[in-house]
Amino acid sequence: AQKITQTQPGMFVQEKEAVTLDCTYDTSDQSYGLFWYKQPSSGEMIFLIYQGSYDEQNATEGRYSLNFQKARKSANLVISASQLGDSAMYFCATFSGGYNKLIFGAGTRLAVHP
């Protein structure tokens, strides 16, 4: 079965600095996708970025980029120029048992300090 591992329960970063949130995954599928979501204290899950297993380039979306290393089965999220509003819980996710069941890692709580 697919599994997502996030080993950093909490991270902190100074405003305007870059930060990397780690994610490793385990899957037997040849074709798969990896997602990152942000969850502020309000509760809503906000989609940030997606990486497909066959994408040749690392995904980027504004200040978010995904450092995808397929051989190492890692899909780390890089946030550049951190802002105070980036303080939130971040989840890495993938599909398991078909393409409707999204499973999440334990999450990393990011605190951005001024």
Place this chain on the structure above:
Amino acid sequence: DTEVTQTPKHLVMGMTNKKSLKCEQHMGHRAMYWYKQKAKKPPELMFVYSYEKLSINESVPSRFSPECPNSSLLNLHLHALQPEDSALYLCASSQKTSGVYNEQFFGPGTRLTVL
């Protein structure tokens, strides 16, 4: 309109009450989902509806009863809940019902407290 709405935002209910959570999307998405998220944990899938039919039930107790009256609306009926059912209930939708890239859009959630 690119959002999923959920009502109510907060709900407090007793163990003998019957209540319903409502979720709505107007993006023409064909799949809708219910997730349960306990404090300090990731969301866990409860139910999936594809084309208004229940396609996945993750062995959820029968005191939770989902309903999909039409393609835009998803309800979760609650009856005889236990205090351990207190959680954030998230609704999501996706354009497709299959495929590797099937981004799910989430609503703001309903924070449920069972007394």
